[in-house]
Amino acid sequence: MxxxxxxxxxxxxxxxxxxxxxxxxxxxxxxxxxxxxxxxxxxxxxxxxxxxxxxxxxxxxxxxxxxxxxxxxxxxxxxxxxxxxxxxxxxxxxxxxxxxxxxxxxxxxxxxxxxxxxxxxxxxxxxxxxxxxxxxxxxxDEITRDCFLEAMSGALEAVGFREPSGGFDGLEARGRLWGGNLTVLCSLLGTPHWPKVKGGILFLEDINEHPYRVERMLLQLQQAGVIDNQAAVLLGDFSGAAKSPLDRGYGIKDAVAALRARTRTPVLTGLPFGHIRTKICLPVGGTVELYVQGREAILGWQSDPRLAHAAHHQHDEDCGDDCGHDHH
Missing domain, CATH: 3.40.50.10740 (Murein tetrapeptidase LD-carboxypeptidase, N-terminal domain)
Known part of the structure; x- marks a missing residue:
């Protein structure tokens, strides 16, 4: 057991x-x-x-x-x-x-x-x-539960998600996966606890942060040279903030557009991760490979060899269907 x-x-x-x-x-x-x-x-x-x-x-x-x-x-x-x-x-x-x-x-x-x-x-x-x-x-949540069980058994080797913009067809990237909560990550910048990852795949999420605050933190990372040094950026969920009458239509899509306008690094959205019920598991610190076909993105990695006794994950697409899509 x-x-x-x-x-x-x-x-x-x-x-x-x-x-x-x-x-x-x-x-x-x-x-x-x-x-x-x-x-x-x-x-x-x-x-x-x-x-x-x-x-x-x-x-x-x-x-x-x-x-x-x-x-x-x-x-x-x-x-x-x-x-x-x-x-x-x-x-x-x-x-x-x-x-x-x-x-x-x-x-x-x-x-x-x-x-x-x-x-x-x-x-x-x-x-x-x-x-x-x-x-x-x-x-x-059944998807959260099942992905967790697969990850802990060593069977999970890929997760799939739909990238809504559809502008990254054919993208392939490989690098160290790092990141997580945007606010917490930004608080590490400039400290001994900051990971100096180049050519990595950075994933980010946050909760209860207004889109302008999300944009400000994303631009901080870009202006510090962090975003530009990555192979790709994957954005998860950024919900929970109350709208302001000053927004006049401004939202998280505009914050993402502001980042994309300032970097050549591919910035993908739709990663099913964050302060949401349905979430995948991700090997933070591990080497991953990202593939995009149309609007379908697959993030894959090799399972822990110490868990090699566990059943091999059947196919990348299985996880895309069972563990990877954000249904909220």
């Missing part, structure tokens, strides 16, 4: 029942689930003070479970980056631990990329948000 530990590295868990529900569902999916001793700790808006959360990360790294899944995001990992023993985190990955999460986990994932070539984590679901949601609120 695959061991899975739930931990809280950032914001406080507001409702313990969501964590318990997630643990029960993950157990029903075949995992041997453990909940870290401080997963429900509380200190101001954080899941325990900095020392508590730092100790939890080191404790999990030393235990090296098969899967280490964050309960939620929020904010808090930035406080820990300078004190984190990255060697212990890296050793756990070398021993087979798959760290999973998104949102504030962007800081941990990209801090690792900044220090260790060849190691990766998984951008994927969070326990409370994706597996702890009550049935009244919609329960567990």
């Amino acid at each position: 695959t061991s899975l530990t739930l931990f809280t590295p950032s914001g406080v868990v507001a409702k313990a029942e969501n964590l318990k529900r997630a643990a029960k569902r993950l157990t029903q999916l075949g995992f041997e689930v453990g909940i870290d001793a401080d997963a429900l700790s509380k200190h101001q808006r954080f899941a325990g003070d900095d020392a508590t959360r730092l100790a939890a990360l080191h404790r999990i790294a030393d235990a090296a479970p098969s899967v280490a899944m964050a309960t939620r995001g929020g904010y808090g990992l930035t406080r820990l980056l300078d004190q984190l023993d990255w060697g212990r985190i890296a050793k756990s990955i070398e021993q087979g631990t798959r760290w999973v999460g998104y949102s504030d986990l962007t800081a941990l994932q990209n801090g690792l990329i900044a220090r260790h070539k060849g190691l990766s984590m998984w951008a994927g679901p969070l326990a409370c948000d994706d597996f702890g949601r009550s049935e009244a609120d919609g329960g567990v």
Whole structure:
């Protein structure tokens, strides 16, 4: 049985029942689930003070479970980056631990990329948000669940999505996959935790950020030379912000157009990832290949050889149908 530990590295868990529900569902999916001793700790808006959360990360790294899944995001990992023993985190990955999460986990994932070539984590679901949601609120999304199970078994080798603009037919790109939450990523720029990736494939998402704020952060990355040095940029979901009467028709499409006008790097949209119910899993830090045919995009990679016993993923198109399309 695959061991899975739930931990809280950032914001406080507001409702313990969501964590318990997630643990029960993950157990029903075949995992041997453990909940870290401080997963429900509380200190101001954080899941325990900095020392508590730092100790939890080191404790999990030393235990090296098969899967280490964050309960939620929020904010808090930035406080820990300078004190984190990255060697212990890296050793756990070398021993087979798959760290999973998104949102504030962007800081941990990209801090690792900044220090260790060849190691990766998984951008994927969070326990409370994706597996702890009550049935009244919609329960567990089947595509999110199935992609997570395939990723953790080593069977997931590609995800597919529809690029709505249709302007990238024939595009092929290969590089290191990195990125995540746009706000968190921008906060790392200029620090020792910034990944200096050239020729990579950068993916980005955010929540509750007005399109003009999204545009400002995208242009910050472009003006810093980051966007121009990538093989491609993949944009996920950017929803949740209230419209302003000052917008006068301005929206996220205009923000994307402003970025495209300033770079030769292909900027694709439609990646089914972010603060949305239906999300894929992505190997952050791994080498991926991007292929576009018409409006259909495929992002593929080689599975972890340590999981070679798992069933081989049938075909790229299967994941495009089952794991890759954004249905919201």
